[in-house]
Amino acid sequence: MFRNAFRLAGLALTALLGSCASTPTAQAPGLGLQSVGLVELSVSGLGGGQQGVSPVARLTALSGQGALGSLALADQADSLQFDPLSVSVFNTGTRGAGGTRYVTATFRVRNADQQNVPVARSRKNLTLLAVPVADSLGTTAFRAVTTFGGSAVASSVAKTMLPTHAMRYDPLGGRPVLSPGGEDLQVYTENDVLPANFSRNGAPTSYAALGVTTVLPYGFVVHTPGGSRTLPASPAAGVYSGRVTLSVKVPLQAAPSQDPWAFRMSFLVIEDSVTAVTQSLEEQPLDNAAVGTRAGAVGASILNVLPGSTLSAGPTGTSVRRVCQVRTAGAIGDAGATYLVNSCP
Structure with missing residues (x-):
């Protein structure tokens, strides 16, 4: 209901801006979710400090090389610049008894292409939506997941890697706590991410044309400082x-040698009309109060909450929406699909 209500507004905006030119060209949003292009997060050195190697993260446009040759996009895949600011990796808990590794990477984002040419149109609600591509593991957003020794990690492990709020380790409490400024996780309903809600270069599109096998209903939103x-x-x-x-969390495996040491994660960058x-x-x-304040500050029309939340009302003009299912692996309706949450009490 929410997504369809904004589709007409997006089409009207396209008509108003259709005659405007910019260098490079950046299409104004058409349907609710306008494709910008595919990007890939590459992270390595995930030893949690154990192997003495610092973690490294990069966020780049998918190049269309090798196995991804058929997935190269011709819309606006290179009309954003991502520059790494920080990477955090830490372990918490006991291996084999709920122990978890948290991986958080922060990037600064520039509204310009890879040739340093600025985009002559502002952009709002840029979101990196998690997407499986042709060689992703278990229809997750993860691919090329390997151990320190270079062995491939099974798709069953990739299915346990889940998105989180950005976290940091509190040495006094000996536990993970929220990392201020890392409130970028965004969830969607399954209806939100149906193919009919996406557009490419201002026109309706399909998953295949976007270069993805499905769209997972979660991602991370770009904000300003x-x-x-x-x-x-x-x-x-x-x-x-x-x-x-x-930010993602990864269960610690039975032995350190089995832990993921490196992974790649695919995203479809979109501009969201909502x-x-x-x-x-x-x-x-x-x-x-904190999330309500955040919603009011950005003029949010929707405040998504997950099962377990006690929040029932948002600031004036913001509707609270309870999202009871967030798929993290598999296509809609797959028997083997996995979820961040999958029911409401």
Whole structure:
């Protein structure tokens, strides 16, 4: 219901901006979710400090080389610049008894292409949606998951790798806590991410045309340091107005040699016509006021909450929406699909 209500507004905006030119060309949003292109997060050195190697993260446009040759997009895949700011990896808990490794990578984002040419249109609600591609493991967003020794990690392990709020380790409490400024996790309903809600270069499209096998209903939203969702047009040289933090948690395996040491994660970057905020599972134990304040600050029309949340009302103009299912692997309806959450009490 929410997504369809905004589709007509998106089409009207396309008509208004259809005659505007920019260099490079950046299409105004058409349907609710306008494709910008495919990007890939590459992370390595996930030893949690145990092997003495610092973790490294990169976020780049999928090049269309090798196994991904058929997935190269011709829309706006290179009209954003991502520059790594920080990577955090730490372990918590006991191996074999719920122990977890948290991986968090933060990037600054510039509204310009890979040739440093600024985009002459502001962009709002840029979101990195998790997507499986042709060689992803178990229809997750993860591919090329390997151990320290270079062995391939089974798809069953990839299915246990889940998105989180950005986390940091609290040495005094000996536990993971929320990392301030890392509230970028966004969830969607299955209806939100149906093919009919996507557009490419202003026209309706399909999963196949986007280069993905399905779309998983979660992602991470770009914001500015001041809390806005809008990347300004025509940024000056070297000015990165946006920030985005990507965070996942990985169960520790029976032995350190079996832990994922490196992985790649595929995303479809979209510009969303709906401004929404999500209260993550990790935020639920805290006061609900923080997420309400965040929703009000960005003018969110939707505040997504997950099972277990006690939040029942948002700020004026914001509707609270309970999302009872967030698929993290498999296509819609697959018997083997896995979920971040899968029911409401």
